[in-house]
Amino acid sequence: MKIVSDRSLCVGAGQCVMFSPNLFAQDDDDGLVVVLVADIDASAVEDAKNAVRACPSGAIKLVDDNGEEIF
Ligand code: SF4
Numbered sequence: 237m238k239i240v241s242d243r244s245l246c247v248g249a250g251q252c253v254m255f256s257p258n259l260f261a262q263d264d265d266d267g268l269v270v271v272l273v274a275d276i277d278a279s280a281v282e283d284a285k286n287a288v289r290a291c292p293s294g295a296i297k298l299v300d301d302n303g304e305e306i307f
Pocket residue numbers: 241245246247248249250251252253262267268269290291292293294295296
């Protein structure tokens with residue numbers, strides 16, 4: 237499973253970092269999302285889902301190994 241971000245949608249709100257600082261950061265220059273761990277294992281799935289739920293702009297999602305959106 238992978239985390240995919242679309243920085244063109246990110247508004248730098250930072251909720252992803254607040255919910256899952258182990259998986260996300262914000263760029264020092266523009267404040268946009270930086271995915272720290274793209275390939276996640278089962279132990280990180282709930283943290284990743286919490287971040288996806290919290291993002292106000294739909295800038296992050298989870299995809300399977302075929303690139304299909306799963307969350
Ligand atoms: S929560 Fe969404 S909009 Fe906010 S920084 Fe993270 S990806 Fe960007």
